[in-house]
Amino acid sequence: MTPFDDFWTAGGYSALHQRRLGERLREFRGSPPTADPFELPSAPQPLGKPRDRLQRLFRARRSTREFSSEPVTARQFGAVLAALADEDGRSYPSAGGLNPLRCYGFLRRVEHGLNGRVVRYDARRHAVQDVGPAPDWLRLREVLAADAEPALVLALVLADQPVLDKYGQRGGRFGLVEAGAAAQSVCLRMAQQRLGGYLLGGAADADVLALLGLRGQPVRLAAVIACGRTFTGR
Template sequence: MFDDFWAASRYSTLHQRRLGDRLRDFRPQPALIDPLELPTAPLPLPRPHDRLQKLFQARRSTREFSDEPLTDRQLGTVLSALSDNSYPSAGGLNPLRCYVFARGRALRYDIRRHAVQDIGPAPADLAEILGTPDAPPLTIVLVLTDKDSFEKYGERAGRFGLIEAGAAAQNVCLRLAEQKLGGYLLGGVADNEMLHCLGLPRELRVATAIACGHMIT
């Protein structure tokens, strides 16, 4: 059943164009009182002012990047957000895999070894596959290889995989903020086209992708 959900929500370049039309025509409703709010008066809580809270506040979603590429040190620092068991994985199965587009190349990031392997040139139509106006300086793609997860947990594994990918993506975004870099999650990646350009089988799942780079000041 989760496969049916995934197939129904899969995107192609045609779906990207339809989404663009939908977003253009969308008009949000005016803000109303939250229907789940309780009638009792809310009690304010103290806010922390530590380094972590400042990092939360520094995170920025930006769609405009300068042409400056990331250095090897910056690339290693950003990708290290996925290493050292820094996010939860149901049953310790670790189905999450990471791929990178940087400096015109497609790379596989080995999370366990904190190392990259060259796949080949990035596709000429990368921006179209990502659903972005231009190809970002750095794109991080998170893929789920979740066969073992489904054998262990059944349909619930679908939720577990998305939780894992979300936690990993947040780690990356916070590391971007710490490095004074910008980034945003891409919700309209063309699934099969992305798997194809990475040389991956179609039964894998593109959980999300993150566009990254130096912010324009």
């Protein structure tokens, strides 16, 4: 195993890790806030802040774990996935143009012909392909360590061996930067569509990949995003 593989393995999650994290969080007692250790003695110099649509979109993006039972519309579904694509194929940076990131989705309550299925998103054609039936919510909640049932769950997966081959171990960072940029694009589009959601931090890597039909494939689960209509996002 390479050092990057060791890093990924050390941060991997399973059902056992989920239980241990739950115990840790229940027992955790945070320290009171302290002064910023990097604060400097020089006086702060104020900067101007834009008041444009992009700034309002940044302000609208909030993490929420509460979803209504209303479905995500076909238009919203297409708009959220379009955050990962443009006319040239990708809307986020990719080291060396290698594009190791893939997007899959569990469609729970989506006004689309593939609702109730697992899909793969093809950014080049802005289309989804059927992978197979989605698991029931009890199973999905277990592997995601999720609170409430979202209408849509997106999984960002890295097939990053070409990046590692080209850049060595540094390529591992490049893959994570790409996944973070893509996730931010999706979350901002969700806010623009008045959808809520959050990045799930405790998904069980191998179990999620298996449900996506990727068991045994040379891929890594980079990020999982819950998405849905909220009680206020109408």
